[in-house]
Amino acid sequence: MATSRFVGYLESRKNIGGSAAGLAGLVLTFTGVAGPYWPVVVVGLYGVGALIAPPERPPLPDFPDPSAQLDAVRGDFERLGAYLAEVDLPPAAAGRLSELTGLLTALLEPGWVAEILAQDSEGVHTLSRAVRQDVPEAVDTFVRMRWWTRLAPGQDPPERHLERQLTLLQEEAEQLAGALRETEARRQEAHTRYLEDRAQ
Incomplete structure (x- = not known):
């Protein structure tokens, strides 16, 4: 049960949005913008990306046509x-x-x-x-x-x-x-x- 929830979160929009924002934080780190606080910047951007990602939408019920x-x-x-x-x-x-x-x-x-x-x-x-x-x-x-x-x-x-x-x-x-x-x-x-x- 816990494994399926974890896998579900990995595939979720929140994780994808957070990961994209986290990658942007790594880019800022490699360009020298983030400085010594790069871990905080990466984690912070991941959190922001996860928060602004659209919520998961449950599938519609499969009613007969x-x-x-x-x-x-x-x-x-x-x-x-x-x-x-x-x-x-x-x-x-x-x-x-x-x-x-x-x-x-x-x-x-x-x-x-x-x-x-x-x-x-x-x-x-x-x-x-x-x-x-x-x-x-x-x-x-x-x-x-x-x-x-x-x-x-x-x-x-x-x-x-x-x-x-x-x-x-x-x-x-x-x-x-x-x-x-x-x-x-x-x-x-x-x-x-x-x-x-x-x-x-």
């Missing part, structure tokens, strides 16, 4: 699909869910859309939340509430809530797709302006 995050969301989406295949939903809710999962599939499909999405951390978060939290929570709550409704009929039907939730999630996914489309449209317009400026 957005592309790796999208890969993880794809894996979770496949598991979600296996879960949804086992759930019996009313036709209207099943249709809404099919539309939603179709849009999520298109957004998560590897390719140029995913490359654009990977540059939008908020978009990746929105998809991740839909896949890992919102859709499974909506469906699972429906399944549980349907059981309670059978015990106590006459309550607000749970499929109405499920359909509303899936509609809201569909709208959120459509907004994300629209934002990605706008990004591409701006890129296309910028390239057009670039070509027009170059032609002038």
